[in-house]
Amino acid sequence: MSEDVKDIQVEAAEEVKETEEVEMTEELEETEEVKEEMEDEDKYATKEDLAKAMAEIKGMIEELTAQKEELEVPTELSNQEPAVEPLSHSPEAEVSKKPTQLFAQNRSKSTGSSYAGEFAGKYLAASLFSADTLDQGAITILPNVKYKAAMKVGAFSNIVRSADCDFDATTSGLTLTEKVLTPTELQVNLQICKKELHADWEAAQMGYSAFDSLPPLFSDFVIGQVAAEVAKATESSIWSGTAGEGSFDGFLTLGLNDSSVHDITAVAVDSSNVIAQMGAVVDSAVANAPGIMGKEDLTLYVSINVAQAYIRALGGFASGIGAAGVDTKGTTWYNGGQLSFEGIPIFVAKGSGSNKMYLTTKSNLYFGTGLLDDRNEVKVIDMSDIDGSQNVRVIMRYTAGVQIGVGSDLVLYS
Secondary structure: OOHHHHHHHHHHHHHHHHHHHHHHHHHHHHHHHHHHHHHHHHOOOOHHHHHHHHHHHHHHHHHHHHHHHHOOOOHHHOOOOOOOOOOOOOHHHHOOOOOOOOOOOOOOOOOOEEEEOHHHHHHHHHHHOOOHHHHOOOOEEEOEOOOOEEEEEEEEEOOOOOOOOOOOOOOOEEEEEEEEEOOEEEEEEEEEEHHHHOOOHHHHHOOOOOOOOOOOOHHHHHHHHHHHHHHHHHHHHHHHOOOEOOEOOOHHHHHHOOOOOEEEOOOOOOOOOHHHHHHHHHHHHHHHOHHHOOOOOEEEEEOHHHHHHHHHHHHHHOOOOOOOOHHHOHHHHOOOOOEEEOOEEEEEOOOOOOOOEEEEEHHHEEEEOEOOOOOOEEEEEEHHHOOOOOEEEEEEEEEEEEEEOOHHHOEEEO
16 A cells, blocks of 8 residues: 555544544533523422432331331230230120229329409409308499498588678588498308218219219318308308407497497387387487488398397288288298388398397498409318328308498497
């Protein structure tokens, strides 16, 4: 082969090689561009990509969990004893799978109730206002006395005079008198042993054990019972109370210590003299407190024995009425309705003792308490978790007191 031909072949081979290198370079550049574009796209995942990835991860977790459950733990390495299947004919196999409680049902921690301030007010209202005098609205109630309540009464003198051209107030005047009602702080401390409850209906709710928690509604039950006793004590204190242990000055004590009150010395009242004695009270008001006569809320408050004597008198046991009594019905004329004397309504004050009468207006007799007082408290405490005993303690703290507005507007028979 000639040298020229060889040179041509070498040049051709070099050109082919250069062409191939260029093509390969271009392909690599294109590949790099595509790779960069793909990497850019991977930087931002779509919702579809994310959902697909989550599904794949979830599938992997489920697969691993299934594989784990298939693994068998050797008995000697397990903390649990192998289960023993009951015999097909065994009676035990038919027993209910529910656990049996041998000593107590619904055994739980001790329970109790605690109320303070205005939240205790509703329970205290139920206790105090259950007193007969308050329940029937026989006197004026001041329910939110925080510490004390001042009752001012004004008396005018010579306000009407002959007319002239001048202003002259020298002969006219207003005299203010003030009475203060200061409720007394009172409390109830009571302890009950759970054992005492096992003889009544509450035992059914306490389970079969003598050492269990309080029944679900026991706290309300106890509060209700205590409320009834508080109502009785309050009724007595309103009329006959004397400041001291567990009481406050009632209307009798306040009236006897007020020189402006019109007093009448009492006698033993019965059916033969009750009308005369009640008449003496009214006559005293006519003579000494004429301003209260005819008032819409004028009331004659009497003891139970006075009311019964009056009923019997009107049944024919008083002179001048006749043996058959009112409407010839004897004592059957009265069936528990409203009593009155000479047009004045009668209220039976059950806490007033015997042979007592008060003639005045409802708006002149006040009862005060602080239902919203922060010092109020009602608690039922299960002591089993505190001192290990089986006792229940009941605590109640409240305030109560009464006051006479104007002493000169009251006739007191005592």
